[in-house]
Structures are given as C-alpha cells and as structure tokens.
Amino acid sequence: MNKLFLAxxxxxxxxxxxxxxxxxxxxxxxxxxxxxxxxVMEMTIERPTWSRTxxxxxxxxxxxxxxxxxxxxARDKGTVFLKRETEIWNWVPSVERTVKLPPSMMSQxxxxxxxxxxxxxxxxxxxxxxxxELLGEETIRGFKxxxxxxxxxxxxxxxxxxxxxxxxxxxxxxxxxxFYDEDDELINTMEGMDIKELGGRRLPSKLVMTPADEPxxxxxxxxxxxxxxxxxxxxxYTTQNMxxxx
Amino acid sequence: MRLRIFSFLLCLTFLLKGQExxxxxxxxxxxxxLGSFNSFNKDYFPPNPFxxxxxxxxxxxxxxxxxxxxxxxxxxxKLTFGxxxxxxxxxxxxxENPPLPGQPSFYQLLDEDNGLVDLxxxxxxxxxxxxxxxxxxxxxxxxxxxxxxxxxxQRINWGVNTVWNPNDIFNQYNYFDFDYEERPxxxxxxxxxxxxxxxxxxxxxxxxxxxxxxxxxxxxxxxYKKYDLQFLAGYYQQDLTAGLGWAGxxxxxxxxxxxxxxxxxxxxxxxxxxxxxxxxxxxxxxxYTQASYLYNGLGAEDPDLLxxxxxxxxxVQDAKNIFPFRHTLFTQVxxxxxxxxRADAAVMFTPDLKNxxxxxxxxYSLLSNLDxxxxxxxxxxxxxxxxxxxxxxxxxxxxxxxxxx
Numbered sequence: 330m331n332k333l334f335l336a337x338x339x340x341x342x343x344x345x346x347x348x349x350x351x352x353x354x355x356x357x358x359x360x361x362x363x364x365x366x367x368x369v370m371e372m373t374i375e376r377p378t379w380s381r382t383x384x385x386x387x388x389x390x391x392x393x394x395x396x397x398x399x400x401x402x403a404r405d406k407g408t409v410f411l412k413r414e415t416e417i418w419n420w421v422p423s424v425e426r427t428v429k430l431p432p433s434m435m436s437q438x439x440x441x442x443x444x445x446x447x448x449x450x451x452x453x454x455x456x457x458x459x460x461x462e463l464l465g466e467e468t469i470r471g472f473k474x475x476x477x478x479x480x481x482x483x484x485x486x487x488x489x490x491x492x493x494x495x496x497x498x499x500x501x502x503x504x505x506x507x508f509y510d511e512d513d514e515l516i517n518t519m520e521g522m523d524i525k526e527l528g529g530r531r532l533p534s535k536l537v538m539t540p541a542d543e544p545x546x547x548x549x550x551x552x553x554x555x556x557x558x559x560x561x562x563x564x565x566y567t568t569q570n571m572x573x574x575x
Numbered sequence: 576m577r578l579r580i581f582s583f584l585l586c587l588t589f590l591l592k593g594q595e596x597x598x599x600x601x602x603x604x605x606x607x608x609l610g611s612f613n614s615f616n617k618d619y620f621p622p623n624p625f626x627x628x629x630x631x632x633x634x635x636x637x638x639x640x641x642x643x644x645x646x647x648x649x650x651x652x653k654l655t656f657g658x659x660x661x662x663x664x665x666x667x668x669x670x671e672n673p674p675l676p677g678q679p680s681f682y683q684l685l686d687e688d689n690g691l692v693d694l695x696x697x698x699x700x701x702x703x704x705x706x707x708x709x710x711x712x713x714x715x716x717x718x719x720x721x722x723x724x725x726x727x728x729q730r731i732n733w734g735v736n737t738v739w740n741p742n743d744i745f746n747q748y749n750y751f752d753f754d755y756e757e758r759p760x761x762x763x764x765x766x767x768x769x770x771x772x773x774x775x776x777x778x779x780x781x782x783x784x785x786x787x788x789x790x791x792x793x794x795x796x797x798x799y800k801k802y803d804l805q806f807l808a809g810y811y812q813q814d815l816t817a818g819l820g821w822a823g824x825x826x827x828x829x830x831x832x833x834x835x836x837x838x839x840x841x842x843x844x845x846x847x848x849x850x851x852x853x854x855x856x857x858x859x860x861x862x863y864t865q866a867s868y869l870y871n872g873l874g875a876e877d878p879d880l881l882x883x884x885x886x887x888x889x890x891v892q893d894a895k896n897i898f899p900f901r902h903t904l905f906t907q908v909x910x911x912x913x914x915x916x917r918a919d920a921a922v923m924f925t926p927d928l929k930n931x932x933x934x935x936x937x938x939y940s941l942l943s944n945l946d947x948x949x950x951x952x953x954x955x956x957x958x959x960x961x962x963x964x965x966x967x968x969x970x971x972x973x974x975x976x977x978x979x980x
Contacts, residue, residue: 374914376913379915381914381915381940381943382943402943402944402979403603403605403944403979403980404605404943404944404946404977404979406603407603415801416798416801423756423757424732424756424758425730425732425757426732426734427735428822429735429803429822429823429831430829431824431827431828431829431855431856432826432827432829433827433828433829433856434857437857437861438861438911438914441911441914441915442914488859562720563772564769564772567772567773568798568803569769569775573718575598575601575649
C-alpha cells in the first residue's frame with residue numbers, strides 16, 4: 330500500500346513537473362507569438378572578415394502560416410517566402426515565378442545566415458513538437474531562468490536531437506536557447522537580447538545566433554517594428570498573394 | 576532623337592528613384608559587365624577553307640555592358656503599370672566581324688522583335704560598338720481580390736519545373752542564355768481569376784501578326800494533397816495543345832514535372848509529345864542535387880552535329896520543339912562554400928553520352944550589391960570526321976560583374 334502510494338506521489342510529481350515545464354514554454358511562446366503578427370526585421374550575417382545586412386517584412390498567423398518579403402539588399406528585393414502548414418514556396422520576382430521548395434530545404438541555412446529555413450518560417454513548434462522537462466534554474470546574463478530540456482517527439486518535423494531553453498522566471502522571456510544534434514553536440518546558441526517594448530509587449534528585440542564550432546561567425550536578427558494581432562484579410566497567406574506583396 | 580529619348584528616360588528614372596514617395600513607384604535594376612571568351616576546336620574538323628582562312632577563329636572575345644530598369648507605377652490599389660527596359664552596349668569580335676556566309680548578322684539578330692509592336696531600337700552601330708535597347712515589359716494591370724487582368728508586353732510564366740518547361744507555351748526561353756534571367760516578354764492579354772484561395776483559372780492570348788501563328792490557352796491551377804497541379808489546353812501556332820504540370824514531393828525529395836501534347840490542325844504538320852520530370856534534394860550539410868529528364872518527340876534520336884551546333888545563347892527555342900534531342904538528361908550539384916561564395920556544376924547530355932554540355936558556375940558576392948560570376952559552357956560531341964571520338968568542339972567562358980540597385 331505504502332509502495333503504491335509512494336509510486337503515485339512520484340508519478341504525480343513527475344507529471345506535474347512536466348506540466349510545469351510545458352506551461353513555462355507555453356507562456357513564453359504566447360508572449361512571442363500571439364495569434365498573428367506583422368513586423369519589420371533586419372538580419373546581419375557576421376563573419377570574421379565581412380558582414381552583410383538584409384531587411385525584410387514579416388507576417389505570421391499562429392505557427393501554421395507565415396510570409397517574408399525581402400526589401401533589401403537591391404539584389405534580393407521583392408523575393409517572397411510563403412509557408413502554409415508544411416509547404417513552402419518562393420516567389421522570384423526577376424523570373425516572375427513561384428518555386429515550390431523541396432522539404433529537404435527546411436534544415437538549410439536561410440539566405441546564407443546561421444538561421445535555418447525552419448527557424449524562419451517556424452515549421453516546428455517548441456510547444457507541440459517536443460516533450461518538456463524542467464532541469465532546474467540558472468542565471469544567464471543576469472536573468473534568473475528556468476532551464477528546460479526539450480526532446481523532439483518521434484515523428485516531429487525537427488532537425489535537432491535536443492534543445493535546452495532558458496526562460497526568465499520573471500517575464501517568461503526566451504533568454505537563451507541551445508540547439509544540440511543527435512550526438513548531443515552543441516550546434517547553435519541563440520541569445521535573446523535588448524529587451525524592450527514591441528507591439529505592446531516586453532520582448533527581446535535582438536536575437537543572436539552563434540554556431541558553436543565557428544568562432545567569429547554569428548547572425549543577428551533585429552526587430553525594428555513588431556505588431557501583434559494584426560488581422561490580415563482571408564487569402565493573405567496564399568501563392569496568389571505572394572506576387573502582390575510590396 | 577532616339578538618343579535624346581533614351582537620356583530623358585534615364586534622367587526620369589533616376590529622379591523617380593530619388594523621390595522618397597513610398598508605394599507609388601518602384602524602380603529597380605542593375606548594370607552588368609560581361610565578357611565572353613570563346614574558343615573553338617579547329618582540330619575537330621577536317622581541313623577546310625572556313626578554318627584555314629580563320630572565318631571561324633580558334634578564339635575570340637566579346638564584351639557588353641548590360642543595364643536593366645524595371646519600373647512600376649501604382650496609381651491606386653487596383654492599377655499597376657510596368658516597364659522593363661534592357662540596354663546593351665556591345666563591342667568585340669561579333670560587332671567587328673561579318674557573320675558566317677548565309678547567316679544573319681549580329682545586328683539583324685539583335686534588332687529582331689518578335690512582338691506585335693517593334694520595341695527594339697538600335698541607337699547606333701559602327702564597326703566597333705553597338706548600342707541596343709529593347710522594352711521587354713510594357714503593360715498595364717487591373718486587379719481586385721478575385722480578378723487580375725494584364726495587357727501588354729509581359730512574361731506569362733506557366734512553368735513549374737526546374738530546367739525544361741514544356742508548359743511555358745507563351746515565352747519559351749533558352750537555358751544557355753543565363754545572362755537574361757527575366758527572359759523575353761510577349762505581347763499578350765492575360766486574365767487570372769481566383770475562384771478560391773487554392774485555385775486559379777487563367778486565360779492567355781498572344782496574337783501574332785499572322786493570326787494563324789497566335790497562341791491562346793486556358794490554365795487551371797490548384798493544390799491537392801500538397802501537390803501544386805496544373806492543366807492547360809489551347810491553340811499554339813496552328814496546333815492544338817494540352818498539357819499538365821505538377822510540383823510536389825516524394826518523401827524529402829522535390830518532385831516536379833510538365834508535359835504537353837501537340838495535335839496539328841493540318842495534316843502536313845507533326846504531332847508532338849514533350850515531357851520533363853525532375854527530382855531535387857538538399858543534403859543536411861548543404862549540398863544541393865538535382866536530376867532532370869526531357870523527352871521531345873520531335874528531337875533527333877541520334878543527333879547529328881548540326882543539331883548540336885544549333886545550341887547557343889542566341890537561339891530562342893520553340894515551345895513545340897524545345898530542345899534538339901529526343902532524350903536529354905541533366906544533373907546538377909551546388910554548394911555554398913561560404914555564404915558569399917557558391918559553386919555549381921551542371922551537365923546536360925544524351926543517354927548515349929555522344930553529346931555532352933558541361934556548365935561549371937562560380938558566384939561570389941563582393942559587396943552587398945556587387946556580385947561576380949564565372950560561368951563556362953563546354954560543348955563536347957562525338958566527332959563524325961575522326962574515329963567517332965567524343966571530344967570538345969567549342970567552349971565559352973563568361974566573366975560577369977553585376978551591380979544591383
């Protein structure tokens with residue numbers, strides 16, 4: 330009887346801890362995403378000897394739909410990426426053509442940066458595609474954080490072996506995220522910095538992605554403008570609308 | 576006079592560019608400097624007067640400065656006007672030397688406008704330089720949420736496949752002409768109707784001066800089970816044509832294809848079937864790979880040297896007969912060595928390996944808007960004159976600098 334009771338307590342404790350971890354992730358995701366958003370972003374790829382900057386407009390609705398319009402540099406201006414559920418299209422303005430991207434492109438670098446296509450269009454959801462485990466607490470750059478281990482679910486469209494996420498205890502902000510491959514080796518670290526008011530919420534306005542094995546390389550993504558709950562007309566996230574964006 | 580119009584347009588476009596009035600107008604374009612270094616294998620042929628007298632030289636160089644403006648004007652949310660202007664200044668071997676006997680001159684080829692209206696202008700020609708302008712886009716468009724109507728010179732791009740596009744019946748293009756990404760336009764009316772968010776019903780009509788040579792067709796596009804699907808039917812220069820195309824995936828592999836059938840209205844003409852499929856895949860470490868196959872019923876099963884020689888950057892292919900070979904295979908690998916530096920290698924060949932074209936490509940981003948490109952096109956073919964050896968016939972190396980604005 331005692332044993333059973335103990336087992337029940339332990340099970341319940343384990344369950345509630347998982348619930349806690351999931352709840353923390355959920356709250357941090359909600360902060361970040363909202364039902365829909367519209368933004369202006371600047372991406373800088375930094376390498377030891379050079380750097381390149383690109384500007385874009387972004388729209389998203391849940392994790393299912395997103396659209397990116399490149400506005401700078403001139404060479405890529407007018408290029409559009411559309412993601413609808415698990416499909417991705419690319420509008421190439423010079424050729425006036427919509428190209429459907431093969432699924433294997435998801436894990437690839439997005440326009441030469443340290444972000445992957447998946448990071449950009451968020452095919453995988455850290456809430457739905459992972460199981461969550463609270464590992465403890467840690468202080469990162471002065472923020473007291475929950476340390477949470479994310480393990481991908483078996484059939485999730487995820488390219489990582491595991492992800493460690495540090496979420497601030499006070500505001501549920503994603504302060505740092507570490508991406509590991511299937512051999513448990515650290516591949517990328519993403520830091521959320523410059524916390525400020527964006528679209529009525531306090532958020533990291535700057536995301537820095539640093540690959541572990543390439544010193545001097547990093548990609549900085551800066552939100553110049555961000556608005557939440559911007560309702561787009563029905564049919565906004567369609568291949569028909571891609572060529573109309575400007 | 577023409578020169579004055581040209582400079583006026585130049586000034587106008589720069590003025591509009593400087594004007595910070597967002598949304599109403601948009602101007603973009605580029606300036607490219609392109610050098611072509613041609614070489615020709617004289618030992619391929621048995622001794623003959625053409626080669627002995629250097630009518631076809633063993634090596635020659637051509638250069639051009641190539642500028643493009645793409646201007647758009649949006650007077651209100653329903654109307655758009657577009658102008659595409661291509662200006663090129665040529666010098667080098669082709670300008671300075673007469674064409675091969677019986678061939679049209681470089682001037683004639685360049686100034687040929689296949690549209691209803693002649694929008695091609697040779698400003699000046701001398702034995703040294705040649706300045707040419709063509710308006711390859713000139714259209715007005717009206718749209719609302721369900722309709723889009725565009726009239727004028729435009730590109731109606733119906734292709735969904737990677738290398739060969741049998742469905743692209745309005746503006747077939749030439750794969751070898753890599754320096755013309757925008758591709759020519761045609762004088763046409765295009766009406767698009769969007770019955771729902773997934774589907775498009777489209778009608779295109781490109782009249783020709785000889786009405787019989789016109790092209791008119793209907794296309795229906797939709798998305799079904801993660802496949803982009805399209806069906807088309809219409810009239811193509813004295814034939815009836817019907818086709819289909821798709822873009823989807825098999826597992827992680829991209830899977831695309833297009834096919835068209837041509838049924839002649841007159842007995843003297845040929846029927847034809849053209850089909851192309853392709854698979855592409857990007858490996859986790861970044862290597863992009865692609866394989867394509869093209870079947871063209873009118874292509875030569877055992878191509879001779881002439882059909883091989885017909886492949887070059889100046890020839891625009893015909894939609895009904897898009898490539899000179901019956902069976903053609905294409906493979907490509909590409910890799911970003913750094914985010915700024917990309918290397919690609921492609922090979923086009925007939926299955927008997929008697930005709931091979933090799934295209935290595937290197938691209939390097941020097942500055943944000945300045946790109947360098949090095950491309951080679953090497954033509955290798957079985958030599959009918961000498962032991963049937965497969966050997967190189969001709970080659971071109973292109974060096975290009977491109978500044979985008």
